[in-house]
Each structure stands twice: as C-alpha cells, then as structure tokens.
Amino acid sequence: MIMPTRRLLGALCALALLAAPLAAGELQMKLRFQQETEPQSGQYHRLTRDEAWQPEKTAIIVCDMWDLHHCQNAVLRGQEFAPRLNDLLKQARDAGATIIHAPSGCMQKYADHPARKRAEQTPKAADIPADINAWCHKIPAEENGTYPVDQSDGGNDDEPQQHAKWAAELTAQGLDAHIPWSKQTDLLTIDAERDYISDKGDEVWSILAQREIDNVILTGVHTNMCVLGRPFGLRQLSKNGKNVVLMRDLTDTMYNPAAWPFVNHFTGTDLIVSHIEKFVCPTVTSDQILGGEQFAFAEDKRPHVVMVMAETEYETAQTLPKFGGDFLGRDFRVTYVYGSATDPNSLPGLEKALATADVLLISVRRRALPAEQLEAVRKYVAAGKPMVGIRTASHAFGLRGKEPPEGTETWEEFDAEVWGGSYSNHYPNGIKSMVETVEANAAHPILRSVTREPFPQGGSLYQTAPLADGTTMLLAGKIEGKPAEPLAWTFRRADGGWSFYTSLGHKDDFTNKSFQRLLLNSIYWAAGLEVPNHFDLSKPAPPQRKG
Template identity: 55%
Template sequence: MLSRILLITSMLLGVCDLASAESLNLTLRKQVPLEPGSKNFHVLADEETWNGDQTALIVCDVWDTHNCKNAAFRVAELVPVLNRVVKEARRRGVTIIHAPSNCMPFYEDHPARNRAQNVPVADNYPEDITQWCYQIPSEEQGVYPIDQSNGGCDDDPEEHAAWQASLRPLLEEEKWPWRRQHSAIEIDPERDYITDQGDEVWNILEANGLSNVIMTGVHTNMCVLGRPFGLRRLSTAGKDVVLMRDQTDTMYDPRSAPFVSHFTGTDLIVDHIERFVCPTILSTQLIGGEEFRFADDTRPTLAMLIAEDEYETATTLPKFAIDTLGQDYRVLKVFATPSDRNQVPGIAFVAEADALLVSARRRVLPEKDLKVVRDFVAAGKPVIGIRTASHAFSLRKETPPEGFADWKEFDAEVFGGNYTNHYGNQLKSMITIADVEHPVLDGIPRTPFQQGWSLYKTSPLNSKATVLMTGAVEGEDPEPVAWTFQRADGGRSFYTSLGHVDDFQNPTFQQLLKNGIDWTLEGQ
C-alpha cells in the first residue's frame, strides 16, 4: 500500500511538472535512397517540435567502467556533456530513464528504481519486449557496415592486458566489471526512473503518455540498437525514436573491416541507423554550443557533391571515401536526384563541412542551393574538383529555368581553369608529372601513365595556378591535367581533369586525389 501511495504522489508531482514543460525544437536527420534499390542515399532533415511532457530520454548502459580501456575512457570524456543534456531535458519536462544494464543491485533501494518497479503494468506489450533485438526487417535492405565479431575493443594488446589486470578484483565477483551508471550523470530521486528491463521501460512510457524517445549512451552498434528498450525494439513498437548521434560511441576496432578509424566506424553505424532504423539529432538542439566530438577525433569533414552521370563517381567516390579517406576524414556525400538532374537534396549540409569536393556536370541549381556553394567558396574554404567539376554549374548554350541559377565562371574563379572542350575519347593520352616539388606529388611515382579517358582542353590557366601534371595526345600540345590554385578569396583549390572510373583503379590517381584534399586543408 505504501508503495502505491508513493507512486500516486510521484505521478501527481509529475502533473505539476507538466505545467512547466517546454517544447523541443528538433532537426531530425534521416537518409533515404536516391531511388528504389539505390545503394546511395540522400541526407535529409525534418524540423519537428516535440512536447517535453510527451518525451523520454533513455541513458543506455553508461557504466562506471568497461572491459575495454579505450571504451571506458571515451565514456568518461562523454559524460560531462551527457549530464548537461540530461539536466536540460529534465528541466524541459522530459522523463529521464537511466538504464545501466546489469546494475540493478546497486540501485536496489533507490527511489528512482522503486518508481520504475511500481509503475502500473501496461496492457499492450510489444512482442518480445523483454528480448534483445538483433535486426529488424528494414535492415535487410542494407549491409551491416562494420565487423564487430571480435567484440570491437580497440585497445592495443599490451594496454588491454594491463587494464584487465586492474579489473581483476571486480571480475572475480561478476563476469562484468561495471556496477553502476557513471557517477557523473546525476539522477533525480524525485522524478527519474532506473531500470534495465524492456517491459519496465514500456510501462513507464505508457503510464506517462510518452510517445517520443531520445536514445543516448553506449554502445550504438550493440546495446543502444539491440537492448529490449533499444532503438530497434522501440521504433518497431510504434514510438517516435531518435538517436542523439553525438552522445554515443561504438565498439569498433579499426583492425577489423572496413579498416577505417574508430570514429568513422561510429559514423558508418549512424548512417545505418538513419537509413534503416530511425532519425538522429544532436545534443546542440537541447544545450546549444558545438557538436560534441571526442578529443582524438580530429578528422576534418569533407563534403562530396556528386551530380554527374558520365563517369560513375556515384560509385567510385563512396568507395574512395571508405578505402582511402576512412582513416583521416569524416565524409558527407550529397547526391543529385536521378529523376531530376538539377535537384541536390541535402545540399544545405555542405555548409557544415571543412572542405568540398565537387564532381558535377552541367547542373543548374535552385538559387538558394547554389548560394550554399557560393557562400562556401566565399568563406575561403578548400575546394577540390575532379573531371567535370570544371563545368559543374554551366549549361552549354541554354539559360537556367526560372528560379534556378548557373555559375559559368566557377572554373575560372574557383580552380583558375579554362575548360573549353576535350579531345576525342578514342585518343588515349599519357600523363606526365611536372618537374616540381609539391606536397600534392608526395609519394607519387614520376613515371608517365595512361589517362582513363579523354584529355580535357584546359589551357591557358590562371597565372597563379601551379601545374602538377600534364597530358598529351599525339600531334597536340600538352594540356594541364592537375594543378593547385590560391583563390582571390584566400582559399585553396585543387583540380584534376582525371576522374574516369578507370582512373580510380590507378593507385597513382588515388594518391594524387588524397594528397590534393590534404593540401587544400593544410592552410586551415
């Protein structure tokens, strides 16, 4: 009887709190296929307003320690910001559910634990609400992006052995070392809930009329996705669920496929979630400031604008992003719509990038969308262009439709180029490396090689361009095929007229493009 009275009192206090509940203005990021069956996705954003009193924030498995040293240290780095998120969400009337699995004995007498146990039992449990969920039907459309079969710990062997030795007293008592939620996350004994059970979480959601759920915590590719109260289970049960993508981490070891950095591994899991499970948001939408990034995550963000049909860069560039850039860059890919060549959904995200790689051919964009590119360039940010980027936003003799804009001077202003045409496709050109010392040429053999496709007519270049490679066909003067350019706005640009699908099979071209991207960012 006493527990029932305490529960009713708690719920009455909650009603009082609802009077001060605030709205949450959220930007939900999701990814949708370019067209049915496509392996590429548009990155889109929906603006939504959620009522705080209809929203739960779940803190998933943010334990006080972990078997993996690096995982434990990253959690310690994350929790001060996560605690700010929890406090602000609570202030706005959001219900906070602390879910440190396997730690309920520590909270046996905690009011927030008792509150969770005493919530009325729901009469509409989703199927398997008490069971882990390893995949939902929508995920069958994709390929899981990382290999986590080794457990995902990214410790080196020596530090892992030393860490395990330090945990031995804890592991002698239990098969896991964690005992509680990390102490840096404050638990309000008067309002919050503590549970690690899917049915208890569901009871809390239903008893409080909570249709929206924000998931935070670790680890995204394991507990956050798979727990009975995780993203998969709640999204298929009909709740509006989002992942707070900068308040999470993964268990991923860069020594496993696809052999990218730990943080790129997290990005790949976030991509998977946005495509097949639920949207994501950022902590900044609650607490302001800058997106949280781990101190070791120093990767610049490279946006790839891919809008051409001739050279298959919608296939080659995403692969290049993983194979060649996956250790050093965070890559955002923005694609044109196949059914409407002048629409590039998600182009607004380019503004968030540190550098822009353009692979586009004769597209005119809605004026506000082309302005995103113009503003990026005007800010002096690095720009990289391959192949058709020299005529990315220029029609031949046509004028743009009403409401659309071109940029005929893009080649001259951004790359210092002078594209006029190309030699016949049947004429195979040989590429020669210029006799200059330049960082873009580091590691590149000085032996000539054959170009994958036709030679562009690009001369004469702006006098401020530095030519790094030239190409020639029999009987014609050489043409520049790769150069750097210091723009009038102060930004660095790198351009190469290479970029055919066959060029991407050439390690020399891959090194050239990677070096060119690196060089443009050196001045930032």
C-alpha cells in the first residue's frame, strides 16, 4: 500500500488534544445552520442552536475514508485529518456512541470482520424507506438554491505532472489507477467488539433503528459527492427524518479550482458546507466532542473576511456578496452577516463571525445594537485588527445623538475613532461628482491598477473633511465650484490598527472596475497580503446546471 506522508507527521504532532468532558453523560452539541433573512431574499443568517445528545442515541458514520484514491491530493488531505478523526471516534465510542464505518465498495475486504458480520446480522427495520439503497442527487429543498461548484470534471485538483506520476505508482502496484481503494485507511481504528461496517443504506438504517438512534453525524469524504449522496448520506438521512449533521471540519471536497467558480480548493469546501447548512442539514465541529481547537488543514492559510451589511439605501446586501463571490474566493474565507429583517437593531451571527475574523468590512447605516453585539465590534477594533468601511460605514452605529432603543447602544464616535473621518452630510443626489487620485499618494498599493483618470462617482458626494491625524488620503471627490472632499483614505488608529474607508459604495460604483479594484486592493492590504499586480475582473458565468 502506498502511504504518502507529506503533512502526516506535522498533523500527528499537532494533535495533542484536551478531551472535552461530557456534562452529565451528554454530548453538548452546537449546530450551525443558515436561515433566510426573509422569504425569497436569497440572503442567509448563519445561526447556531444548542442541543444535548445522549451518546447511546448517537451514531457517527465515517464515509469513504479509503486507503487510496485516484487523486493524490485527496489522499494527503484525508491522511491529514484522519488522526484527529480517529481520536474523535475513540472518545465518542467510549462515551457510548455507535460507530459505523462505511468505506463504499470495500465490503469484500471485510467479509469476515466481526464489525461487518454485526451489520449483516442486524435485523431489518420495519420502516426502511423505499429508496434507501439508492444514491440521492438532490432533495426538494435544494431546488431553492443553485449548486455552488462545478464538479463535472470529477474535482481532481492534482497538478498534471503530479497526477501522472501518482497514476503510474498505483499502476506499478497492480492497482486500477481510477479506482485504487480496497479498504478504509489504517489510520482509523475499527473496534471489532463494538463498531459496524456497512455501505448499504438499508443496513445502516436498520442499525440506527435497532439501537433507537435519531442523532447522526456524517464525517469523511467527499462532501460534495459521497457524503451528500450515498444511500447512508446526508440527503437520505435528512429527508427521511433523522437528526443528521455534517462534521464540517473533518471532511473534504472533490473540487478543482480550475473549474467554476474558480476559487481556492478550501473555499470550494466552504461553499458546499454553506449549501448544506441552507438546504440539507446543520453542521458541527470536532472540538464539540474532543475539546481543543477545531481541525484546519495546514495549507488553508486564507484570511477570514467578515462582511457586515445592514443598510437599505445602497443595496450592499446584494452587491457585496456578489463582489465577494466573484473576487475573494481565491485567497480569502468570507462570512456574510446581515441585518435582521424583523429587528433593525440586530446583526444575527455577528459575535460568532467576529471571533475568528481577520478583516472586518462594514456597510451599516445608523443602527443601534444590543450591548453584546456592539461590544464584539469594540473588542475587535481594540485588538488592533484591520477595518474596511464603505459608504454609510461612517455613520454605522450612530443615531445623530438620539436616544437608542431600550437594550441597545450606539457608538457615535465610530467615524472619528475607527475611520479618522468627520462625516457631516452629503451633497444632493442630483449633483454629480468626479473621483480623482491624490497624486502624492498614487503609489499606495490600494491604488494599484486603479485608473489615474477622473471617473464619475455612483452616488452623492459625502462631506467628510477634515480628516484626523494619521490619515493618508488616496482619492478626492470634486464638484465644480466646491472644495474637494476626501473620498478614500487609510487611517492608523489610536489602538495601533489600520483602517481603510471610502465613501464610494453606491450600487452603480460596483459596476465600475476602478471601484472594484479599489475595494479588492483594500481587502488584500488590510489582510497584510501583497496586493496583486494583475487581477481578472471578468468572471465567466456559472454552468447552466443545478445539482
């Protein structure tokens, strides 16, 4: 058996785990799901709910963690998280949970294994769903969304030379390079006394029925294919009434970044996880059972950008997610936080998102927030972390001095303290302004590939002068016969952190390639990454298919 070891030693050394104690014998689970902000909006709050599961009423299904795969990168990623998965299985098993190993197509290898015989000998349940032995390619809820990645090429992300070499190695061992697996990886222990082995939907359903199990965790590979679609996968269990969840940090996808939407491999996984949370079932993470930190792949170095949108005038709840989807998936992990449709003074999911944010982008207009939400923003800023603001972010958390609603707070000094600006008003909407480069600062990386020629602003010109000490003005807005106004600048805050703000951000600005490049550059700059010299701002349309 070929055992590529790149990353494996590092992963093993990193897995010094602190076990999470079981409270009163229960698994304390935090289920993450997404809920539409309002019907037909296409925008989703990312929320969590707490559940206490009895271990003996819980099963973990390990999907297709094969010994080998035709994609070498898939093998390497699986080997990287397998040690943590093995630790999780041991702890869950010892607590009383049922472990079902499901290496599809490998049952002959385990014909005489006690765990396989235990599955075969399980009495057939009386309520086996009619189609439980079939692949499930889509459930009705998924009709409400477009499948987020194109996997029609099989999702192999090996480099061509790497893949050819890997196929030759497999063939040299007498294996079928297209289907080289024969068993589950030896990095996972199968307990002969307690576990089950099955790849059959009716067997798995019967095991769950016999043991009176309603709570099921799916882990393994690959999320966009087998984990979702197998007869024992997320779709079948969800549509047939099981309380099923995906363990989102101990999984992987078959996604090739050369295919639409042309994003980082790990972003491809995030997109599938998001699709699952919206339309199939909630997700959980391994630290909820093991303690410590949730698993992350060593090569996943994407900074986490959190975009907060709560304004109605400029439609950034539509323009920013499209911008993020088009341009940020290659190098960033992006989370979207929307204002509540029922409570104008709430940003559901904000605190959780900010806990791991590396860049915070604000597009909010005059919102008071619950104390805990505003405190999360204050804490993020005070830590010296980078901020990016557009348009109404200058008056994001101020009510012009009005008393905030009961239970909420404002931050009237937000503009001065976070952006270094002095927003006072804006010129009438009918008066057009031109955007010009501040030539003294034209070499700033945020202006890289932004036109040096004046261009029209999409909305009204904000009155933002004077700027505070510590600012560097990059763009100015000009109206004939009026003083120029600062339009885009950086600011070194008192807490030591950096901010970038621009009063651009009208929906028409998002169609302007210079604004697109300005905003893109500011996010790279804020994240501490090199601003690209070249970036393709034309995105091919998604394939005409769903599912």
